Amino acid sequence: MSTDPLSLTLSALAHPARRAILAQLTTGERTVAELGAPFDMTGPAVTKHLKVLERAGLVERHREAQKRPCRLRAEPLRDVFALIEPYREFWDGSFDRLEALLTGEKDI
Amino acid sequence: MKLQVDMAQDHILGFSRSFPIPVEALYQAWTDPEKLTQWWGPKGFTLTINRYELRIGGIWDYILHGPDGTDYPNQAVFEVIEPNRRLVFSNIGGHVEDAHLTCRMVVRFAEAAEGAKVELRMIFDDLVGLEAAKARGAKQGGEEAFDRLAIFLKQS
Numbered sequence: 730m731s732t733d734p735l736s737l738t739l740s741a742l743a744h745p746a747r748r749a750i751l752a753q754l755t756t757g758e759r760t761v762a763e764l765g766a767p768f769d770m771t772g773p774a775v776t777k778h779l780k781v782l783e784r785a786g787l788v789e790r791h792r793e794a795q796k797r798p799c800r801l802r803a804e805p806l807r808d809v810f811a812l813i814e815p816y817r818e819f820w821d822g823s824f825d826r827l828e829a830l831l832t833g834e835k836d837i
Numbered sequence: 838m839k840l841q842v843d844m845a846q847d848h849i850l851g852f853s854r855s856f857p858i859p860v861e862a863l864y865q866a867w868t869d870p871e872k873l874t875q876w877w878g879p880k881g882f883t884l885t886i887n888r889y890e891l892r893i894g895g896i897w898d899y900i901l902h903g904p905d906g907t908d909y910p911n912q913a914v915f916e917v918i919e920p921n922r923r924l925v926f927s928n929i930g931g932h933v934e935d936a937h938l939t940c941r942m943v944v945r946f947a948e949a950a951e952g953a954k955v956e957l958r959m960i961f962d963d964l965v966g967l968e969a970a971k972a973r974g975a976k977q978g979g980e981e982a983f984d985r986l987a988i989f990l991k992q993s
Contacts, residue, residue, distance in 0.1 A: 742844060818879055820854075832856075
């Protein structure tokens with residue numbers, strides 16, 4: 730498996746539990762316990778996912794604070810957006826035109 | 838209705854959307870070349886179809902014309918054709934705002950509460966490799982991309 734930064738980011742994102750963890754972190758720092766609570770995920774399960782996210786540079790953990798809260802890092806996400814964006818634009822634009830075509834026909 | 842984006846694996850991009858029309862009309866829009874020329878491609882693009890053979894192994898040869906006059910030639914080969922249910926084709930070539938459309942496209946059609954839904958998956962051999970070849974830098978500003986990612990993650 731590739732270990733370039735973008736590949737690591739994509740692999741990290743390609744798991745629903747990790748996406749759920751990141752979604753929580755978009756609103757602020759969380760401890761491991763706080764991250765696991767909404768999903769009944771155990772501490773070790775959360776930690777396992779955090780390690781993948783840390784390796785991808787998506788999450789940082791405080792070294793000094795006792796509970797070592799986690800923080801989201803935005804930089805790798807910008808690269809993912811740059812990757813996905815042209816495809817999203819292609820389909821968003823195409824489907825808008827498709828809808829206009831099909832619903833326009835309905836009125837005829 | 839909103840476009841849903843997902844990324845189940847790191848080389849597969851998924852897009853889905855519902856339309857307030859019957860599934861037969863949706864499928865027909867995807868498989869009638871006269872209709873395709875009216876919607877395939879983002880706003881500002883036009884489509885020329887040189888060849889369209891809706892059969893297994895048949896070829897769809899087309900050119901997307903960008904708003905700035907750039908042409909993006911594409912060639913697709915049909916692999917699966919199940920009316921009103923599934924369409925699978927391999928697409929080669931083309932650039933869309935610097936991105937490649939070289940991938941297998943797996944398209945599923947289904948009835949939905951609001952009419953019909955199309956779910957498509959773009960399966961790339963090496964999505965990251967394409968990206969590296971483009972050497973594209975992040976264009977979006979920090980906060981804006983962040984907010985959009987939050988929405989993307991919560992939908993997944």
